[in-house]
Amino acid sequence: MVSSVKQAVDVISSLISLSHSIKVFNVKWQLIRKKLEELSSGLMAIENCDDSSGNTAAFSDLVPSILVTVNECCDLARRCVDLSYSGKLLMQSDLDVMAAKVGLHVKNISGIYTAGVLTHGFAIVVSRPGLGACKDDMRFYVRDLLTRMKIGDTEMKRQALVSLYRVMIEDERYVKLVALELVDIVKVLVDFLDSPEMEIQEEASKIVSFISGFDLYKRVLVESGVVGPLNRVLETGSHLSKEGAVKCLQTLTVNSDNAWSVSAHGGVTALLKICSSSEFGGELIGLACGVLRNLFSVEEIKRFMVEEGAIATFIKLTRSKDEVVQINSVEFLQNIASGDELVRETVVKEGGIRALVRISDPKSATSSKTREVALRAIENLCFSSQVHINMLMNYMFTEHLLFFLRNGEVSLQELALKLTFRLCGTSDEAKKTMGDAGFMPELAKLLDAKSYEVRDMAIETLSSLVSVPKNRKRFVQDDRSIRFLLQLFDEDKGISGNKQLLLSILMSLTSCNSGRRKIASSGYLKNIERLAEEHVSDAKRLVRKLSSNRFRSFLSRFWHS
Known part of the structure; x- marks a missing residue:
C-alpha cells in the first residue's frame, strides 16, 4: 500500500504544479488546490506508517479511490490548460464536483486520524x-x-x-x-x-x-x-x-x-481574580494590570471595576514582596483615580494613602524604583485636597521626605524636593511643621546643586518656608546655613540660582535682629553692595535697610553713652 500512497502523493504534487499554470476558473482552482494540499499532507503522514503494525489497514480502500479522483482531476486540469473543454458552464459544474470529491477524501482521512488509527509516531513532517x-x-x-x-x-x-x-x-x-x-x-x-x-x-x-x-x-x-x-x-x-x-x-x-x-465576556472579573490570587507571580499580574488599565479607559467599565472591588485588590497588592507586583499595583491605583474625584475618594477610604506612605518609608524593604513610583502616585493623588494633605502629615510623610533630601539617590532626592515644594505651599501650618523638622538646612545645601532645576526649586521652597516668622528665627540661628546663603553672592563663585529670590530670602531674614546683624557683619555684604551699584533693585532695598539699621544702632549707642 505504501507504494500506492507514494504514487498518489507524486501525482498530487504534479497536479498542484500544473494547476498554477491554469488561466481560467481561477477561484475554483484555488479552492481545489487548497484541498489537494491538505490531501497531500494527510497522505504523506500515511507514507511513513509501518504496515506490520496494522495501522494502515484503514487506508487500504481509501487510497485507490483517491488515485481515481486525482487522475480525474488531472484530466480536468489539462483540459483547462489547453482550453479544450466543451463549455464553460459544464466545466464549472465539473470543477465543483471535483472540489467536493477531494474535500470528501480529506474528511475521510481526518476521520481516521481522529479515531486514533495513525499516531504522530508514524507521521513524517514536510521539510x-x-x-x-x-x-x-x-x-x-x-x-x-x-x-x-x-x-x-x-x-x-x-x-x-x-x-x-x-x-x-x-x-x-x-x-x-x-x-x-x-x-x-x-x-x-x-x-x-x-x-x-x-x-x-x-x-x-x-x-x-x-x-x-x-x-x-x-x-x-x-x-x-x-x-x-x-x-x-x-x-x-x-x-x-x-x-x-x-x-x-x-x-x-x-x-x-x-x-x-x-468586559462582556467576563474578562474584568477573570483578570481581577488573577490579580487577587496568590498563585501567580509578578509577570502575569503585571500583564493583567495592563489589560485592566486599557479597560478602564471606558468609563462604564471603570465603574464596574470599582464595584467589583478592584481598589481593595490593588491596595492589598501594594504589600507584595514582588517588585513588579508592587509597582503595577501603585500605578494602577494612580491611573484609575486620575481625574476622577469619586474613585480618588474610594482609594483614600480603602487605605490607599497609608499604603503609599508605607511604601515610601525609607525603613521599608521596597526598592528605590518602587519608592519613586509611590512618591509620584502621592503627588498625583494627595495634593488636590487639604484633608488628604493632613493625612500625609499625620502619617509622618515629612520624615520620609527629609530623609530623601539628606540621603536619597539623585532621582529620589529630586522627587522629594518637588513634593517638599508642593507641601510647603499648602498652608502655614505645613511650613511650620517642616521648619521644626529641619528642612531648611537641607534646602540650603541644595542651593548650589549642579542641576539648575534643583537649585531653582530649592530656592523657591526655602523662600516659601522663611515667609513664616517662626521659621525665619530658626533659620538665622543656624550660622552654617546663613554663611552658605551669603557665599552664593561671592563674586568668584558666582550667584547660583534665582538672584531675585535669594535677595528676597535675605530681605525676609532682616526682619529678625539677629538676622540683620549676621548679614551686616558678614564679609559678603560687599557683594550685595556691588549688586546695588549695578542697579539691582532688590539689592538696593536690602542695602538701604541694613544701612538704616546700622545708623539707628549708632544713634542708640550715642544717646546711651
Missing part, C-alpha cells in the same frame, strides 16, 4: 522551506501544518503548533500568510484555545498572542471570535496559557470596542 523561499513553498508547508492540526493526535497537533510558532517568529512573512491568506488556521487556533489538552491550549495562546502584536492582523483575530475563548483561558487555562491570553488581550484592548467585548 521547512529555507530562508527566502517562494510563497508557494511557504504556503504548502503551512498547509501541511494545518492538516496535522486538523487530523493529528494530541502530540502531532502540538508539534505542528510549535513548528508554526517557530517559523512565524523567525520570518514575519508567515504571519501575513496565516493571518491574511490561510485564515482557516486562525479559526483552528481560536478553537484550540478551548482545547481540554493544556499543551495544545498553551501553544495556541502563544501564537495568537504573537499575531496580535501586529496591528494589521488584530482585526482578523477579533473577527474570528478570539475574545471569548481568551477570556475562558483566563478562567480555566494553565499558567502558560493565561500568559499568552493576557498578552493577546493587552494588545487587543487598546481599541475601546474590543474593551467592551472583553
Whole structure:
C-alpha cells in the first residue's frame, strides 16, 4: 500500500504544479488546490506508517479511490490548460464536483486520524522551506501544518503548533500568510484555545498572542471570535496559557470596542481574580494590570471595576514582596483615580494613602524604583485636597521626605524636593511643621546643586518656608546655613540660582535682629553692595535697610553713652 500512497502523493504534487499554470476558473482552482494540499499532507503522514503494525489497514480502500479522483482531476486540469473543454458552464459544474470529491477524501482521512488509527509516531513532517523561499513553498508547508492540526493526535497537533510558532517568529512573512491568506488556521487556533489538552491550549495562546502584536492582523483575530475563548483561558487555562491570553488581550484592548467585548465576556472579573490570587507571580499580574488599565479607559467599565472591588485588590497588592507586583499595583491605583474625584475618594477610604506612605518609608524593604513610583502616585493623588494633605502629615510623610533630601539617590532626592515644594505651599501650618523638622538646612545645601532645576526649586521652597516668622528665627540661628546663603553672592563663585529670590530670602531674614546683624557683619555684604551699584533693585532695598539699621544702632549707642 505504501507504494500506492507514494504514487498518489507524486501525482498530487504534479497536479498542484500544473494547476498554477491554469488561466481560467481561477477561484475554483484555488479552492481545489487548497484541498489537494491538505490531501497531500494527510497522505504523506500515511507514507511513513509501518504496515506490520496494522495501522494502515484503514487506508487500504481509501487510497485507490483517491488515485481515481486525482487522475480525474488531472484530466480536468489539462483540459483547462489547453482550453479544450466543451463549455464553460459544464466545466464549472465539473470543477465543483471535483472540489467536493477531494474535500470528501480529506474528511475521510481526518476521520481516521481522529479515531486514533495513525499516531504522530508514524507521521513524517514536510521539510521547512529555507530562508527566502517562494510563497508557494511557504504556503504548502503551512498547509501541511494545518492538516496535522486538523487530523493529528494530541502530540502531532502540538508539534505542528510549535513548528508554526517557530517559523512565524523567525520570518514575519508567515504571519501575513496565516493571518491574511490561510485564515482557516486562525479559526483552528481560536478553537484550540478551548482545547481540554493544556499543551495544545498553551501553544495556541502563544501564537495568537504573537499575531496580535501586529496591528494589521488584530482585526482578523477579533473577527474570528478570539475574545471569548481568551477570556475562558483566563478562567480555566494553565499558567502558560493565561500568559499568552493576557498578552493577546493587552494588545487587543487598546481599541475601546474590543474593551467592551472583553468586559462582556467576563474578562474584568477573570483578570481581577488573577490579580487577587496568590498563585501567580509578578509577570502575569503585571500583564493583567495592563489589560485592566486599557479597560478602564471606558468609563462604564471603570465603574464596574470599582464595584467589583478592584481598589481593595490593588491596595492589598501594594504589600507584595514582588517588585513588579508592587509597582503595577501603585500605578494602577494612580491611573484609575486620575481625574476622577469619586474613585480618588474610594482609594483614600480603602487605605490607599497609608499604603503609599508605607511604601515610601525609607525603613521599608521596597526598592528605590518602587519608592519613586509611590512618591509620584502621592503627588498625583494627595495634593488636590487639604484633608488628604493632613493625612500625609499625620502619617509622618515629612520624615520620609527629609530623609530623601539628606540621603536619597539623585532621582529620589529630586522627587522629594518637588513634593517638599508642593507641601510647603499648602498652608502655614505645613511650613511650620517642616521648619521644626529641619528642612531648611537641607534646602540650603541644595542651593548650589549642579542641576539648575534643583537649585531653582530649592530656592523657591526655602523662600516659601522663611515667609513664616517662626521659621525665619530658626533659620538665622543656624550660622552654617546663613554663611552658605551669603557665599552664593561671592563674586568668584558666582550667584547660583534665582538672584531675585535669594535677595528676597535675605530681605525676609532682616526682619529678625539677629538676622540683620549676621548679614551686616558678614564679609559678603560687599557683594550685595556691588549688586546695588549695578542697579539691582532688590539689592538696593536690602542695602538701604541694613544701612538704616546700622545708623539707628549708632544713634542708640550715642544717646546711651
